[in-house]
Structures are given as structure tokens and as C-alpha cells.
Amino acid sequence: MSKKRLGLLAAVFVILAIVPAYAHHGAAGYEMSKPVTVTGTVTQYDYVNPHVRISLDVKNDSGNIEKWEGEMTSPNHLSRVGWNKNTIKVGDKITLTGAAAKSGSFTMVIRKVLKDGEEIQTAE
Secondary structure, three states: OOHHHHHHHHHHHHHHHHHHHHHHHOOOOEEEEEEEEEEEEEEEEEOOOOOOEEEEEEEOOOOOEEEEEEEOOOHHHHHOOOOOOOOOOOOOEEEEEEEEEOOOOOEEEEEEEEEOOEEEOOOO
């Protein structure tokens, strides 16, 4: 096989390796230009890789409970700004702001967290 073909083949493999990573970390599934804010009670807090997850019970305007789930960056990144496995606890009342899923499901990429009226930094 010629060096030119080997180079082309290598380029194709690199592109194929990058596309799934972009799809995983891209914003394609979220309404990034339309932030949503929800307030509720924490039902689960997973301070684990690859993404920290927070689940909330949120009472909607009709008084019904919506089960929201949000994800943030990795624990490694959050630990740099002071987060740990005890930053959020089940039962805490918090407010999350982020980009909701385009699918209409109660999921979001979390950009801002308020606990006890104070913002908890989410990025360096």
C-alpha cells in the first residue's frame, strides 16, 4: 500500500474516532439558546464519572411532580471549584438552570446551581 493511501486511511480513522466524542459532548440534543430553570427537591446525587448527575422532584404549575435529571461535567473538574460528594444531599432544595433536552424530556445540561439562595460555582 502506498504512503499516500496509508495517510488517507489514517485520516479516515482519526475522523471516525473524533465524531463519536463530538456527538457525546456536543450540544445537538439540547436547546442551548433557551435556558430553563427548575426548583425542586434532590432525589439523587451521583458524584461519579463521566458526568455528575442530579435528579430532582419539581412541582409544576398544575401541582404535579416532574422528575428532572441534569448532568454536569466530571467530578474532577468540579472538585477544582470546591465540589465533593457531600456538596449536594438527597432532600436539599435547589435550583438548576441549564439547557433542556430538545426531546421534551425532563433532562438538562446544568449550567448553574443555587443552594440556600447561593450560587455554587460549576466551572473554573
